[in-house]
Amino acid sequence: MRLKNFIPVLYIVFLLLPIYWLVNMSFKTNDEILSVFTLWPQNLTLHNYRVIFTDASWYSGYINSMIYVSINVVISVTFALPAAYAFSRYSFVGDKHLFFWLLTNRMAPPAVFALPFFQLYSSIGLFDTHIAVAVAHCLFNLPLAVWILEGFMSGIPKEIDETAFVDGYSWPRFFVKIFIPNIASGIGVTAFFCFMFSWVELLLARTLTAVNAKPISAIMTRTVSASGLDWGVLAAAGVLTILPGALVIWFVRNHIAKGFALGRV
Amino acid sequence: MIVKQTNQKAWFMVLPVFLVVAFSAVIPLMTVVNYSVQDTFGNNVFFWVGMDWFKELIHSDRFHAAFLRQLLFSGIILAIEVPLGIVIALAMPRKGWGVPVCLISMALPLLIPWNVVGTIWQIFGRVDIGLLGHSLASLGIDYNYTQDPIAAWLTVIVMDVWHWTSLVVLLCYAGLCSIPDAYYQAAKIDGASRWSVFRYIQLPKMQRVLLIAILLRFMDSFMIYTEPFVITGGGPGNSTTFMSIDLVKMAVGQFDLGPAAAMSLVYFLVILLLSWVFYTVMSNIGENSSNGGGR
Amino acid sequence: MNFDWMAWTAPTAAFFLIIFCLLVTLTVWEIRNPGGSPRLGILRFETTRGDRLFVSLLGAAFIHIIWLALFGDALSLWWAFAIACVYAVGVFRWV
Numbered sequence: 001m002r003l004k005n006f007i008p009v010l011y012i013v014f015l016l017l018p019i020y021w022l023v024n025m026s027f028k029t030n031d032e033i034l035s036v037f038t039l040w041p042q043n044l045t046l047h048n049y050r051v052i053f054t055d056a057s058w059y060s061g062y063i064n065s066m067i068y069v070s071i072n073v074v075i076s077v078t079f080a081l082p083a084a085y086a087f088s089r090y091s092f093v094g095d096k097h098l099f100f101w102l103l104t105n106r107m108a109p110p111a112v113f114a115l116p117f118f119q120l121y122s123s124i125g126l127f128d129t130h131i132a133v134a135v136a137h138c139l140f141n142l143p144l145a146v147w148i149l150e151g152f153m154s155g156i157p158k159e160i161d162e163t164a165f166v167d168g169y170s171w172p173r174f175f176v177k178i179f180i181p182n183i184a185s186g187i188g189v190t191a192f193f194c195f196m197f198s199w200v201e202l203l204l205a206r207t208l209t210a211v212n213a214k215p216i217s218a219i220m221t222r223t224v225s226a227s228g229l230d231w232g233v234l235a236a237a238g239v240l241t242i243l244p245g246a247l248v249i250w251f252v253r254n255h256i257a258k259g260f261a262l263g264r265v
Numbered sequence: 266m267i268v269k270q271t272n273q274k275a276w277f278m279v280l281p282v283f284l285v286v287a288f289s290a291v292i293p294l295m296t297v298v299n300y301s302v303q304d305t306f307g308n309n310v311f312f313w314v315g316m317d318w319f320k321e322l323i324h325s326d327r328f329h330a331a332f333l334r335q336l337l338f339s340g341i342i343l344a345i346e347v348p349l350g351i352v353i354a355l356a357m358p359r360k361g362w363g364v365p366v367c368l369i370s371m372a373l374p375l376l377i378p379w380n381v382v383g384t385i386w387q388i389f390g391r392v393d394i395g396l397l398g399h400s401l402a403s404l405g406i407d408y409n410y411t412q413d414p415i416a417a418w419l420t421v422i423v424m425d426v427w428h429w430t431s432l433v434v435l436l437c438y439a440g441l442c443s444i445p446d447a448y449y450q451a452a453k454i455d456g457a458s459r460w461s462v463f464r465y466i467q468l469p470k471m472q473r474v475l476l477i478a479i480l481l482r483f484m485d486s487f488m489i490y491t492e493p494f495v496i497t498g499g500g501p502g503n504s505t506t507f508m509s510i511d512l513v514k515m516a517v518g519q520f521d522l523g524p525a526a527a528m529s530l531v532y533f534l535v536i537l538l539l540s541w542v543f544y545t546v547m548s549n550i551g552e553n554s555s556n557g558g559g560r
Numbered sequence: 561m562n563f564d565w566m567a568w569t570a571p572t573a574a575f576f577l578i579i580f581c582l583l584v585t586l587t588v589w590e591i592r593n594p595g596g597s598p599r600l601g602i603l604r605f606e607t608t609r610g611d612r613l614f615v616s617l618l619g620a621a622f623i624h625i626i627w628l629a630l631f632g633d634a635l636s637l638w639w640a641f642a643i644a645c646v647y648a649v650g651v652f653r654w655v
Contacts, residue, residue: 090272108536217380295566319628
């Protein structure tokens with residue numbers, strides 16, 4: 001019995017140790033990082049965080065990421081809602097194949113699309129804009145949103161729709177007033193996953209931006225490849241990208257296991 | 266199961282999604298097909314070369330090496346993460362304060378931006394400033410992932426285990442939670458051993474989620490890009506250049522449109538085959554799950 | 561807006577046109593005769609017309625690639641095309 005409790009504890013330690021190390025480094029000065037090996041900060045400093053919040057080339061990365069991620073979440077959820085409803089309630093010509101085709105885009109490697117995307121978005125004059133990254137991320141987030149929402153909607157009994165129509169509701173009014181409140185938690189989970197996958201994606205975001213819309217992840221890799229690394233600032237930037245995820249986990253903690261168990265992530 | 270009503274007007278509800286995804290998927294795919302049969306010296310001047318790029322690709326050692334590396338990587342990942350995930354899920358508490366603690370701390374790595382996962386491990390493994398690298402060095406173990414291919418592989422594999430085992434754990438845990446207590450009590454009365462409880466009660470109940478976990482892990486590891494790109498950049502040499510890294514090097518780095526397009530297509534076809542197997546297996550299991558398979 | 565960068569050629573245009581026509585044909589067929597005539601084929605799961613078309617096309621692509629790998633320099637790719645056609649007929653007949 002003791003051994004049994006030991007395994008998850010050991011695993012969690014393994015998970016948290018690298019994260020602890022990053023947090024630890026973010027509170028150290030560069031001198032301390034490079035000269036002495038310490039398990040916790042000897043001279044606790046907030047200098048690294050101050051650099052990020054005062055240097056426009058750093059904090060603009062967070063703003064850019066936030067902008068295109070928000071646009072993407074809004075597009076994904078609003079477009080996916082009626083589509084998921086259609087898939088869960090009606091059968092129509094080619095529905096199964098359309099669904100499968102959508103899913104293949106979720107599963108296709110972004111590397112395949114990186115090359116033509118650059119040309120496509122340049123040719124329509126959207127290169128280096130937030131909207132370009134947001135639309136590009138729809139490639140995998142829209143199918144994902146449709147997939148997750150369809151799962152939640154199939155769990156809502158069809159009688160709800162029928163009763164509402166008998167009561168004289170028009171479809172749009174029924175959808176907004178009755179149906180959406182019923183799947184509110186599903187929409188939350190969907191928005192969460194769209195947020196996450198847009199937030200973690202680097203390849204397309206990096207390919208489609210140069211200066212104005214450059215995401216924080218691309219700014220971080222640039223710093224890594226430069227000589228004379230500022231490890232403390234890099235660690236602080238990393239910690240700041242983990243925070244939104246950690247925050248969102250807290251809100252959806254009761255739904256996480258269920259969301260993953262649908263097998264739709 | 267909802268009985269669906271036939272309604273062709275449903276197409277109008279799907280149309281916005283269809284158009285947006287088609288814009289991002291079909292036009293690039295057509296372009297890739299066009300590039301794959303032509304050569305260019307820039308300025309949108311193209312020459313017809315037919316199937317030459319495909320021939321070159323299929324016979325090129327670089328492609329074979331990247332493909333084999335990719336298969337080996339995905340194989341190792343599955344061999345480690347699936348058994349480990351099952352063991353951890355079996356050992357996890359079923360009730361009490363331990364459950365939310367486990368769930369939240371295990372979900373954390375899944376939600377860290379992939380390049381930050383790379384950065385974390387890049388720092389963690391460094392001999393001069395990283396806890397792991399420093400500890401190994403002080404134990405007298407020669408470990409340097411920027412110089413030694415084996416160390417680079419180990420780092421990338423341990424990183425992926427760190428990043429994604431939780432997915433397998435969470436899926437298996439959800440499967441285990443769906444087993445009613447009565448099953449265990451019956452097994453206890455029969456005096457079943459720990460192994461037979463696992464083999465005849467728990468494993469069958471986990472079958473569906475386990476399959477999802479295996480397929481998802483296989484496909485996601487098959488297109489891994491960001492994490493190894495950040496840690497090793499595909500090096501040392503080409504030792505951790507997986508398919509996506511190689512493709513991006515060719516397409517964006519060297520701007521070899523033709524060969525990169527041919528490689529994209531072959532890569533895409535492999536993924537398409539995998540997704541089709543995934544989808545078919547999933548939907549067939551979905552149909553059979555009404556007689557006992559749990560969500 | 562300028563689409564020169566897409567680098568269209570006659571053969572690739574024809575290729576996509578044929579695939580598009582196949583999809584239109586399937587759609588018309590489905591409207592005329594709904595249900596997709598599902599059946600349990602030799603692969604032991606239910607397939608419809610659309611699934612069979614997909615399996616044929618995907619298989620054809622792999623047949624061409626394998627042909628290129630084995631006989632790419634010596635023999636014409638039309639042989640692979642012929643094999644792919646036979647394969648497609650087989651899929652529509654038995655899968």
